[in-house]
Amino acid sequence: MEKTAGDSVLKVAMPKGRIYKQASKLFREAGLLIPEDFDDSRKLIIPVPEANMEFIMAKPVDVPTYVEYGVADIGIVGKDVLMEENKDVYELIDLGIARCRMSVIGLPGWKPVMYPRVATKYPSVASQYFREGGQQVEVIKLNGSIELAPLIGLADRIVDMVETGQTLKENGLVEMETLFQVTSRLIANRVSYRLKNQAIQELCDRLGQRIAARG
Numbered sequence: 080m081e082k083t084a085g086d087s088v089l090k091v092a093m094p095k096g097r098i099y100k101q102a103s104k105l106f107r108e109a110g111l112l113i114p115e116d117f118d119d120s121r122k123l124i125i126p127v128p129e130a131n132m133e134f135i136m137a138k139p140v141d142v143p144t145y146v147e148y149g150v151a152d153i154g155i156v157g158k159d160v161l162m163e164e165n166k167d168v169y170e171l172i173d174l175g176i177a178r179c180r181m182s183v184i185g186l187p188g189w190k191p192v193m194y195p196r197v198a199t200k201y202p203s204v205a206s207q208y209f210r211e212g213g214q215q216v217e218v219i220k221l222n223g224s225i226e227l228a229p230l231i232g233l234a235d236r237i238v239d240m241v242e243t244g245q246t247l248k249e250n251g252l253v254e255m256e257t258l259f260q261v262t263s264r265l266i267a268n269r270v271s272y273r274l275k276n277q278a279i280q281e282l283c284d285r286l287g288q289r290i291a292a293r294g
């Protein structure tokens with residue numbers, strides 16, 4: 080889709096769910112006037128004229144796609160999704176919100192097998208991790224309740240997010256290795272980054288100051 084500098088409103092792909100609450104809080108702390116009444120709204124396109132923005136409320140995994148295609152100029156997305164989706168976008172800043180980690184998880188006392196099955200929502204990240212470690216595995220893609228897989232004999236291990244560790248504890252699972260730490264990132268469409276550079280840069284500066292103040 081062709082873009083012109085005249086599209087002055089910044090279109091922001093905002094992930095619904097966990098990240099949104101923390102992202103909108105950070106935006107407000109950075110001085111952007113985001114109305115609170117939208118926090119529990121079902122509206123998918125939210126005009127934020129006070130901040131010269133428009134929020135596109137997206138499923139988190141779709142944020143990099145909207146930004147790559149330029150229907151959103153910028154977006155907020157977890158590093159986990161960014162690694163898995165591998166889209167052609169700029170990663171601008173680490174927002175330091177929605178902290179968790181991507182880990183290999185299994186039942187305690189699990190014994191290595193020749194060709195283990197690994198269940199995950201992140202098949203690309205998991206395949207790359209085991210390939211680089213020289214381990215042959217069969218990756219099984221699931222879409223949720225990943226911790227079920229080792230409990231019911233679908234997989235030997237899982238690759239999934241750990242935040243508080245509560246899910247592992249309640250299901251008698253243990254964390255075996257950590258792949259990487261996860262926080263949410265601000266990403267930008269490559270063309271928008273040039274055409275709307277001033278607005279994007281201003282936003283990065285405001286957010287950057289606020290993130291530094293948070294420590």
Ligand SMILES: Nc1ncnc2c1ncn2[C@@H]1O[C@H](COP(=O)(O)OP(=O)(O)OP(=O)(O)O)[C@@H](O)[C@H]1O
Pocket residue numbers: 095096097098138139140156157158159160177178179223240241242243261262263
């Ligand atoms: N405990 C956690 N579990 C999973 N993701 C987390 C956690 N804490 C922070 N995150 C971040 O939040 C993002 C997921 O947010 P959310 O759970 O709202 O989306 P989702 O899993 O796509 O939602 P849904 O459950 O509706 O499919 C992840 O990409 C990750 O960056």
Ligand SMILES: O=P(O)(O)OC[C@H]1O[C@H](OP(=O)(O)OP(=O)(O)O)[C@H](O)[C@@H]1O
Pocket residue numbers: 222223224225226239240241242243244245246247
């Ligand atoms: O360490 P904790 O604080 O327990 O958080 C980790 C859990 O949260 C996420 O699940 P989510 O709630 O998104 O459910 P789903 O994977 O079934 O969608 C993740 O997949 C883990 O199961």
